[in-house]
Amino acid sequence: MTPQKSIWEKLQEIDRRILYLILAIAVTVPLWIPAKLPVIPDSTSMDLYGQLMSVPEDKTVFVQSDWTVSTRGESQGHLEALLRILMARRIKFVIYAAADPQAPQVFRNVILGLNQEREARGLPPYRQWEDYIDLGAFLNAEGTLNSIGQDVRKLFGPRRSADTEGRERPVLESPVLSRVQKIGDAGLYVVVTASATIDVAVQRISGKTKLAAMTTGVVFPSVLPFYQSGQVVGAAGGLKGVYDMEFLMANGVNVVSPTGKVEAQFPAKAELTAPPLTEIEPKTVTFARGQRYFLSFHAAIVLLIIAVVVGNIGMYKMRKNRRGA
Amino acid sequence: MIPLAQAPPITFWGVQPGSGEMWVKIVVALVVCLLIMFGLTFLPNAGRKAVVWGFTFAGGLFYVLLWIVPTPINRGPSDLPRPGEEFGFWLQDALPHIVNSANILTAFLLGLGIYSLLRVHLGRIAKRQPDREFSAILLVCMVVMAGFGYADWIMRRFGEGREKLELMQNWTPVQYAFDLMFDGLLQQMDAAMFSMIAFFILSAAYRAFRIRSVESTVLMASALILMLSLLGALVALWNGGVDAMAVALNLPNASVDLKEAHFLNNFKLNEVANWVRSFLQVPALRALEFGVGLGALAMGLRLWLGLEKGGISA
Structure with missing residues (x-):
């Protein structure tokens, strides 16, 4: 007669499809639960928000968008948060990709979506040529960033775009780039990436302008040494970074209310003060993709921890039983 | 117009877009490159090695020199080199052309990839090998996606009333078709493939992450x-x-x-x-x-x- 299996032994032999089903349910159900969870933003995110809120209005921000939809959960949230801040502050930006040829179509879709959102809320849309320039793709990150660091006007010089009257003109004549002579004239250089292009940007551009990063959770640890050394002035990492940015857009950092009370106080960044984005453009969207996914993220992480704990307890119990037998 | 708004002067390397001169230069460059490539096929093996090594060394040498030789910092449009600085200025001026050449070479890889795909999958279909239907689907998808992608790009870039295409209500069937294929299918499948990693991570965490x-x-x-x-x-x-x-x-x-x-x-x-x-x-x-x-x-x-x-x- 076969000895009856203990619950731990049964758990050790659980079918992987049951695990998959549990994960699928745990991740999808919270998507329908709109919850504004509390969060303490990372210092890196607060610094990034502070930098974005302090870019002078006459400066152009350079956005290098090197991600495609395989990392949409994180990177699209990053790009949306970044562009919402720039659009609300009416800061001009130039956007391009330095790695993947699919990336331009992906960021174009994001800009299109944000413009539709703005129009639906009665806000002025961002227009190509006047407010932003889309330069498409440069397929060689190393050479492109080297060239941007050396002479940005020579690199962008041959690129053309339709102006407000539909005429094809050199992008350097646009209001976005007309005042940019060198990369040091940029208000901020932000790399939104899911790959190591941030490393190349640090090697080629840091020291010449302020460099910030918005990366996936996997890439984020590799940005931290550059943040500690001051080569990267602010960074948002992973889905937590998306939610941090949305939380900061809604609440600001260490804002003093009219009553003198400090709202959204963060002792780790006591010296930093930045107003919420809604103070500048009340109708702008703050909580969006990050909020939608954050509860699912909680569920996935908790499930992962439970899986490790249960797996180890099962192993321990089975070993103990074997020794006893 | 403020001085900084002026585009760099048009040089030998940057002609007026759409001009006859541009097309002449493209055709001449293509013919010259094809002739060089044809000529290289007659080289013996030892000669080929020397050519490859020469190009590799020259490509690397440029960046080594750029790193070693002092180049101007924050150079303005009217800055001229002082005696001894000419080479540094020349290196900096050459950089965008080197980068553009590298970009073009990278684009050739795309062409090489398409050629390779066509060769493998057309061959499989012609030889009536097993699973040839998948090859046919791949080729049809590639051609249809590229076709609609180019049509959409041309309409948005050069078409009449292109500015209206930013709004979805003005889209033509071309935009809807491209949107369906790129955003509706390709991107969703790409995201779905990547998200499957989560399932394997959970399974591995449960079965393999042991404290030993x-x-x-x-x-x-x-x-x-x-x-x-x-x-x-x-x-x-x-x-x-x-x-x-x-x-x-x-x-x-x-x-x-x-x-x-x-x-x-x-x-x-x-x-x-x-x-x-x-x-x-x-x-x-x-x-x-x-x-x-x-x-x-x-x-x-x-x-x-x-x-x-x-x-x-x-």
Whole structure:
């Protein structure tokens, strides 16, 4: 007669499809639960928000968008948060990709979506040529960033775009780039990436302008040494970074209310003060993709921890039983 | 127009877009390149190696010189080189052309990929090999996607009333078709493929992540701290508990509004996670990247000088 299996032994032999089903349910159900969870933003995110809120209005921000939809959960949230801040502050930006040829179509879709959102809320849309320039793709990150660091006007010089009257003109004549002579004239250089292009940007551009990063959770640890050394002035990492940015857009950092009370106080960044984005453009969207996914993220992480704990307890119990037998 | 708004002057390398001169130069460059490539096919093996090594060395030499030779910083449009600075100015001027050439070479890889796909899959269909229907689907999808993609690009870039196409209500069937294929199918499938990793991670965490040694215990403890620190709700709960404990113990400077520092602050989850990141993770990463950098430098030198086995020297 076969000895009856203990619950731990049964758990050790659980079918992987049951695990998959549990994960699928745990991740999808919270998507329908709109919850504004509390969060303490990372210092890196607060610094990034502070930098974005302090870019002078006459400066152009350079956005290098090197991600495609395989990392949409994180990177699209990053790009949306970044562009919402720039659009609300009416800061001009130039956007391009330095790695993947699919990336331009992906960021174009994001800009299109944000413009539709703005129009639906009665806000002025961002227009190509006047407010932003889309330069498409440069397929060689190393050479492109080297060239941007050396002479940005020579690199962008041959690129053309339709102006407000539909005429094809050199992008350097646009209001976005007309005042940019060198990369040091940029208000901020932000790399939104899911790959190591941030490393190349640090090697080629840091020291010449302020460099910030918005990366996936996997890439984020590799940005931290550059943040500690001051080569990267602010960074948002992973889905937590998306939610941090949305939380900061809604609440600001260490804002003093009219009553003198400090709202959204963060002792780790006591010296930093930045107003919420809604103070500048009340109708702008703050909580969006990050909020939608954050509860699912909680569920996935908790499930992962439970899986490790249960797996180890099962192993321990089975070993103990074997020794006893 | 302010001076900075002026585009760089048109040189030999940058002609007026759409002009006859542009098309002449494109055709001449194409013919010359084809002739050179045809000529290179007659080279013996030893000669081919020399050509490949020569191009590799010249390409690397440019960047080595750019690194070594001082180049102007924050150069203005009217800045001229002083005696001895000419070479640095020349190197900086050449850089965008080198980068554009590299971009064009990278684009050739796309053409090479398309050629390779066509050769393999058309061959499979022609020879009526098993699973040829998948090859047919791949080729049809590639042609249809590229066709609609180009049609959409041309309409948005050069078509009548192109500015109206930014609004969805003005889209033509071309935009809808491209949207369906790129955003509706390709991107969703791409995202779905990537998200499947989560299932394998969970399965691996359950079955393979076992605490069998001191090292694996340390690894798991630090991973646990970092993972928990990502959960905003849990961090808020934990930190609230620490503050309440500080107040209950009547620690000096303890207060519930977090204005003052107290010793127990060190045990807040985000602080512990920050310590792990700053004092364990980042130094380890620095050491790792330093080693990787040295390795890349050694490998780069070997490739540049043609010493790498399996490369030019093979």
